[in-house]
Amino acid sequence: MSTAQTLVEMYEAMLARFGHQGWWPGDGPLEVCIGAILTQNTNWKNVEKALNNLRGARAVSISALHQMDHETLAGLIRPAGYYNIKAKRLKNFIAHVYESYGEDIEAFLDRSVSTLQQELMPINGIGRETADSIILYAAERPTFVIDRYTCRIMVRHGLACLEDDYEQVKDMFETSLPEELDLWKDYHAQIVAVGKQYCRPKAKCDGCPLESFPHDPAADQFIQ
DNA sequence: GACCAGGCACATC
DNA sequence: GATGTGCATGGT
Numbered sequence: 001m002s003t004a005q006t007l008v009e010m011y012e013a014m015l016a017r018f019g020h021q022g023w024w025p026g027d028g029p030l031e032v033c034i035g036a037i038l039t040q041n042t043n044w045k046n047v048e049k050a051l052n053n054l055r056g057a058r059a060v061s062i063s064a065l066h067q068m069d070h071e072t073l074a075g076l077i078r079p080a081g082y083y084n085i086k087a088k089r090l091k092n093f094i095a096h097v098y099e100s101y102g103e104d105i106e107a108f109l110d111r112s113v114s115t116l117q118q119e120l121m122p123i124n125g126i127g128r129e130t131a132d133s134i135i136l137y138a139a140e141r142p143t144f145v146i147d148r149y150t151c152r153i154m155v156r157h158g159l160a161c162l163e164d165d166y167e168q169v170k171d172m173f174e175t176s177l178p179e180e181l182d183l184w185k186d187y188h189a190q191i192v193a194v195g196k197q198y199c200r201p202k203a204k205c206d207g208c209p210l211e212s213f214p215h216d217p218a219a220d221q222f223i224q
Numbered sequence: 225g226a227c228c229a230g231g232c233a234c235a236t237c
Numbered sequence: 238g239a240t241g242t243g244c245a246t247g248g249t
Contacts, residue, residue, distance in 0.1 A: 023230095040231040046247055047230090081229085081246040089232085127232050147230055192230055200228075 003159060004176040010157075010210055011183070014190035017209035021189035024137035026051070030105050031060055032138035036130050037089050038080040049079035062103040065094045089125025096123050109139035116141070128166050136188070142181050144173040145188045149195025152223045156199065157215045162222055199223065 001009075025044070026032045031051065038047045053076040054060050059068060074087040096119070101108040109116070113135055120131035132145045146169050154160035160169050177183060198208035201223060205211060 036230090039229090041229060041244090042231085042246080043229045043248070045229095049247085079246060082231090082244045083246080085232085085244055125232070129231065133230080145230085149230070188230085195230085202227085 002176075003172065006157075006159065006213065007173065007176050010213060011187050011190060013209045013212070014194055015186070018190060018193045021186055021193060023185055023189035024133070027060075029109055029138040030062065033093065033105070033134050034060065034090065036133040036138070037093060037125065038077060038086055040082070040086070040089075040130060042081050046080050050077040053077065053079070062094055062098055062105060065090060066098050085125070092124050093126060105138075109134075111139075113141045113143045117143070132170075136181075136185060140181060142174075142179050142184055144170050144177075144184055146170045146173075147188070147192070147195075149199055150188070150191050152199045153191060153195060153210070155222065156205075156219050157210065157213055158219070 024032045024035065025048075026035045034054065035047055035051060038050050051060075057064075057076055059065060059073070059076060065073065070084075070087050070091070073090065074083045077083050077086055077090070080086060097105060097108045111119075116135045116139055117131055120126045120134060121128070126134075129145060129147055132143045135141050135143045136145055146166050151160065151164075151169060154164075154169055154172075155162060160172065173184075173187070177187070194208060194210060197203065198205045198210075205215075205217075205220075
């Protein structure tokens with residue numbers, strides 16, 4: 001079976017199990033951007049608490065975040081962990097948008113994938129995954145998001161090797177799958193659903209929707 | 225109490 | 238270029 005066929009069949013198996021995930025959770029493009037930064041190496045439930053604090057403080061706006069001092073912002077996002085560094089990262093992102101587009105986040109996001117990548121990546125605190133998450137889920141433009149779960153699952157199933165870097169795994173998905181925004185959005189969400197339950201360091205893979213696809217249990221010892 | 229989470233930047237070698 | 242480390246709360 002070709003890689004393309006395998007990836008499509010994997011998606012169908014995950015979708016049949018979990019249903020459409022409706023990603024990204026959040027109300028509007030700015031919340032998606034905020035969530036993308038807050039969820040770095042952090043459980044989404046903790047991000048939700050931080051987002052609720054921001055909503056309660058009426059701080060989900062470019063101007064509010066731009067004006068807010070570090071201590072106040074850090075206090076609001078405290079439940080998401082790494083609150084000092086994430087407050088700086090959020091500020092960096094907001095400052096960048098504000099300087100070029102004022103409060104118009106939609107105008108900032110309404111540009112090509114490559115333009116957004118070139119603008120987002122140099123911002124301190126926005127790495128490859130966070131940039132791609134913002135582009136896919138906030139700007140709604142086709143770029144595939146690779147995360148730790150994606151790498152684990154692709155290595156487990158022999159579709160990627162440990163030496164592959166972010167761009168190589170990303171390229172495999174982007175050249176194999178039809179370029180459909182909703183498919184790319186939900187594919188990543190399905191991978192996270194599988195990863196959370198079946199591809200954590202000590203999780204058992206019994207009952208995994210991908211169990212019937214060829215996989216190498218020995219590869220799991222390298223999962224990190 | 226230990227381990228992990230939808231990363232990233234920076235220091236060091 | 239590769240590897241190690243700090244950042245931190247909250248759920249399991």
